[in-house]
Amino acid sequence: MSDASAAQAQAQTQAQTMGFQTEVKQLLKLMIHSLYSHKEIFLRELISNASDACDKLRFEALAKPELLEGDAEFAITIDTDDKAHTISISDNGIGLTREEAIEHLGTIAKSGTAEFLSRLTGDQKKDSQLIGQFGVGFYSSFIVADRVEVFSRRAGQPPQAGVHWESRGDGEFTISNVELPDHGTKIVLHLKEGEHEFADGYRIRALIRKYSDHIAFAVRMRKEAAAVEDQAKDAEATSEATSAAETQYETINHAQALWTRPRTEVKDEEYAEFYRHVTHDFTDPLAWSHGKVEGKKEYTSLLYIPARAPFDLWHREAARGLKLYVRRVFIMDDAEQFLPLYLRFVKGVVDCADLPLNISREMLQQDPAIDTIRTGLTRRVLDLLAKLAKDEPQKYATFWKEFGSVLKEGPAEDHANRERVAKLLxxxxxxxxxxxxxxxxxxxxxxxxxxxxxxxxxxxxxxxxxxxxxxxxxxxxxxxxxxxxxxxxxxxxxxxxxxxxxxxxxxxxRGELDLAAVQSDEEKQTRESLSKEHAALVERVKKALETQVDDVRVTARLADSPACLVLGEHDLGAQMRRILEAAGQKAPAAKPTLEINPAHPLLQRMEATADETTFNDLSLLLFEQSTLAEGGQLAEPAAFVQRLNRLLLSQG
Known part of the structure; x- marks a missing residue:
C-alpha cells in the first residue's frame, strides 16, 4: 500500500465529527419535545426499518447470492439490558457503508421537508399527527434515548468496512470505521432517565406483539431465565439454565406476511398496525380490502384508504403506488403501475405469483399481465369506496373531504370505470x-x-x-x-x-339556456315579446360593446340582475383558463355573450338615455360588473373606476 493510500485508510478509520443537516436538527427537536405521548413508536419504526433492510438484501441477493455470506435466514434480534439501561435492535439485512450512514443518518433527502417544517404549528398534538404524514424512522430513537449508536456493515463489503455512528441528538454525530464480522445493522439506544421501562424484556415483548406482529421476518428475543429453567429440568444447576438463557432466542411475532394469512385469522387491530407499518401514519385507515385472486393471474392484495391526505398529494410526480412483492419476496416500493393516477392516495401491498423476481419498473410498464392486475385492483378500490359510501357515510364524508378533488380526475383518466367513479362523486x-x-x-x-x-x-x-x-x-x-x-x-x-x-x-x-321543458307557454311568449320590444336596445348595447362581446341578447336566465356573461358551448371556462395560464400556456381567445334583463331598472334607464357617451359608459359598466360577478378580472381597473366616478358625479 502506498503512503497516500495508507493515509487515506487511516483517515477513514479515525472518528469524524459532523453536523446534522438543519432540517434534521429541527426534526429532532420536534420529536424529542412533542412526541412524549407517542414515545413507544420508536420500537415500531426501528423494527420496520430493520424489516426493510432485510427485504432489500433478499432482493439484491437474487442476482448476487454471495451477498448473503452464507446467512440466508433473515431475522431481527432485540436485546435489553435493564442494568445498563439499553436496548438494541439488530438485523442481518443490507447494512450501510460509511457514505450511506452519513447520508441517511445525517440528512433528510426526502422531498417536501421544507414544506413539512413550514407547516409546524407549535401545537404538540397537531405536530405529532403531522409527523405521521412524513414518517419518523430512525430519528424516533431520540424520543427515548439520550445517546444512540449504530454499528453497520453493508453486505458484500469486507469486515474492516464496518461503520460506527454515534450521536446524542444535540446537533452533531461522530462516525468512524470499525471491524464487524457480520453484515447488517445494530442500533443501540442508551435510554434516558425516566425511560428505563424500555429495557424491560416483558415490556418490549408486549410492544412487539402490539406493533410488529405482522413483520414478515422473525423478531427474536432472548428467552427469559425462568422459561429456560422450565425447559431445562434435566440441567444439573440453575447456573446452566441461566447460561442457556443468554444464548437461546425465541420468535415473538407471527413472522408471516400478514397479507398471506386468511382474512378470518387477521384482527382489525392487526390490519390497522400493518397500515401504520406501510405508511408510517399514526392514524388508523378509514377502510381496507384484503383479497386473493386465483386463476389465469394469481395475486394477493391488501389495499388501504387513508384517513388523511399526504402533504404531496397534489405533486403528481411524487412517489406513489403499492409495495410490490413476488411470491412474498419484496421487489420495490412505490410501484405506480398497479393503480391509475387518480387513485394515488391508496396504500398497501400487492403480491404477484406470476411475475419474474428480477422484474424492473420498465418491465412493469410493458408486461401485459400488469394491465389485468391493474384492472382488478382498480375495481377493488372503487368497490371498497362504494361500500364505504353506502354503509359508513360519515367515514365517506371524511374520505371525500381529503381526497374528493383527486377522485374527480377519474372520469377523464379512466373511461372504463367512468360510471363507477361518477356514482362516488x-x-x-x-x-x-x-x-x-x-x-x-x-x-x-x-x-x-x-x-x-x-x-x-x-x-x-x-x-x-x-x-x-x-x-x-x-x-x-x-x-x-x-x-x-x-x-x-x-x-x-x-x-x-x-x-x-x-x-x-x-x-x-354556457350557450342558450333552453328551459322549454320547465317553462309555461306564457313564459315563452313573454320572452319572445321582450326580445322584439327591446330589439333596438340590444343593438345599441351590441354596438357599444362590439370589441368586448360576441353577441348581446335578451336573457332567459335572469330574474333580479341586470346582465350576465355567457360562454359559448365550447369555450374554455375561467377555471381552465387559470390552470392553463398557471402552466405557462396561452388559452384560446374567446368573447362571451352578454345577456340583458330589460325588466331591470338599469336597463330601463339605459333605454331612455339619449346621450351616446353616457349610454356607452353605462354599457361598459354593465359589462364590467357582469365580469366581476363571475369572479373575473377587469382588463383596465383604473378605467373602470374613472367611468364609475364619472357616472356617479353625473347624478349630482
Whole structure:
C-alpha cells in the first residue's frame, strides 16, 4: 500500500465529527419535545426499518447470492439490558457503508421537508399527527434515548468496512470505521432517565406483539431465565439454565406476511398496525380490502384508504403506488403501475405469483399481465369506496373531504370505470345551500322534476361565487336544483363527464339556456315579446360593446340582475383558463355573450338615455360588473373606476 493510500485508510478509520443537516436538527427537536405521548413508536419504526433492510438484501441477493455470506435466514434480534439501561435492535439485512450512514443518518433527502417544517404549528398534538404524514424512522430513537449508536456493515463489503455512528441528538454525530464480522445493522439506544421501562424484556415483548406482529421476518428475543429453567429440568444447576438463557432466542411475532394469512385469522387491530407499518401514519385507515385472486393471474392484495391526505398529494410526480412483492419476496416500493393516477392516495401491498423476481419498473410498464392486475385492483378500490359510501357515510364524508378533488380526475383518466367513479362523486347544491359536498349525482337525479331532462350545474372559483351566480336566478325561482362546483378540477371533470344515468350535464353559464321543458307557454311568449320590444336596445348595447362581446341578447336566465356573461358551448371556462395560464400556456381567445334583463331598472334607464357617451359608459359598466360577478378580472381597473366616478358625479 502506498503512503497516500495508507493515509487515506487511516483517515477513514479515525472518528469524524459532523453536523446534522438543519432540517434534521429541527426534526429532532420536534420529536424529542412533542412526541412524549407517542414515545413507544420508536420500537415500531426501528423494527420496520430493520424489516426493510432485510427485504432489500433478499432482493439484491437474487442476482448476487454471495451477498448473503452464507446467512440466508433473515431475522431481527432485540436485546435489553435493564442494568445498563439499553436496548438494541439488530438485523442481518443490507447494512450501510460509511457514505450511506452519513447520508441517511445525517440528512433528510426526502422531498417536501421544507414544506413539512413550514407547516409546524407549535401545537404538540397537531405536530405529532403531522409527523405521521412524513414518517419518523430512525430519528424516533431520540424520543427515548439520550445517546444512540449504530454499528453497520453493508453486505458484500469486507469486515474492516464496518461503520460506527454515534450521536446524542444535540446537533452533531461522530462516525468512524470499525471491524464487524457480520453484515447488517445494530442500533443501540442508551435510554434516558425516566425511560428505563424500555429495557424491560416483558415490556418490549408486549410492544412487539402490539406493533410488529405482522413483520414478515422473525423478531427474536432472548428467552427469559425462568422459561429456560422450565425447559431445562434435566440441567444439573440453575447456573446452566441461566447460561442457556443468554444464548437461546425465541420468535415473538407471527413472522408471516400478514397479507398471506386468511382474512378470518387477521384482527382489525392487526390490519390497522400493518397500515401504520406501510405508511408510517399514526392514524388508523378509514377502510381496507384484503383479497386473493386465483386463476389465469394469481395475486394477493391488501389495499388501504387513508384517513388523511399526504402533504404531496397534489405533486403528481411524487412517489406513489403499492409495495410490490413476488411470491412474498419484496421487489420495490412505490410501484405506480398497479393503480391509475387518480387513485394515488391508496396504500398497501400487492403480491404477484406470476411475475419474474428480477422484474424492473420498465418491465412493469410493458408486461401485459400488469394491465389485468391493474384492472382488478382498480375495481377493488372503487368497490371498497362504494361500500364505504353506502354503509359508513360519515367515514365517506371524511374520505371525500381529503381526497374528493383527486377522485374527480377519474372520469377523464379512466373511461372504463367512468360510471363507477361518477356514482362516488359528491357536490354542493342549491338545495342544501351549504359548502359541504354531500350531494351525489344519484341523489340529484332522484329529485329531478318530472319534466326536467338535464342535470344543471355552475362552476366558479369559490363556493360563494357559485352560490351567488346570477345564472341561477330563474332556476332558483322555479325550484330547480343546481350543483355548485368550485373545485379547480371541476371544469376538467365536466368536460369529460357529459352525462349520468341517461341525463346530460348542463352548465347554466354556457350557450342558450333552453328551459322549454320547465317553462309555461306564457313564459315563452313573454320572452319572445321582450326580445322584439327591446330589439333596438340590444343593438345599441351590441354596438357599444362590439370589441368586448360576441353577441348581446335578451336573457332567459335572469330574474333580479341586470346582465350576465355567457360562454359559448365550447369555450374554455375561467377555471381552465387559470390552470392553463398557471402552466405557462396561452388559452384560446374567446368573447362571451352578454345577456340583458330589460325588466331591470338599469336597463330601463339605459333605454331612455339619449346621450351616446353616457349610454356607452353605462354599457361598459354593465359589462364590467357582469365580469366581476363571475369572479373575473377587469382588463383596465383604473378605467373602470374613472367611468364609475364619472357616472356617479353625473347624478349630482
Amino acid at each position: 359528491r357536490f354542493s347544491s342549491t338545495l342544501a345551500d351549504r359548502e359541504e359536498q354531500d350531494v351525489s349525482l344519484e341523489d340529484y337525479v332522484g329529485r329531478m322534476k318530472s319534466d326536467q331532462k338535464e342535470i344543471y350545474y355552475v362552476t366558479a372559483e369559490t363556493f360563494g361565487a357559485a352560490r351567488s351566480s346570477p345564472h341561477l336566478e330563474v332556476l332558483r325561482k322555479k325550484g330547480i336544483e343546481v350543483l355548485l362546483l368550485s373545485d379547480r378540477v371541476d371544469e376538467w371533470l365536466t368536460d369529460h363527464l357529459r352525462e349520468f344515468d341517461g341525463k346530460s350535464l348542463r352548465n347554466v353559464a
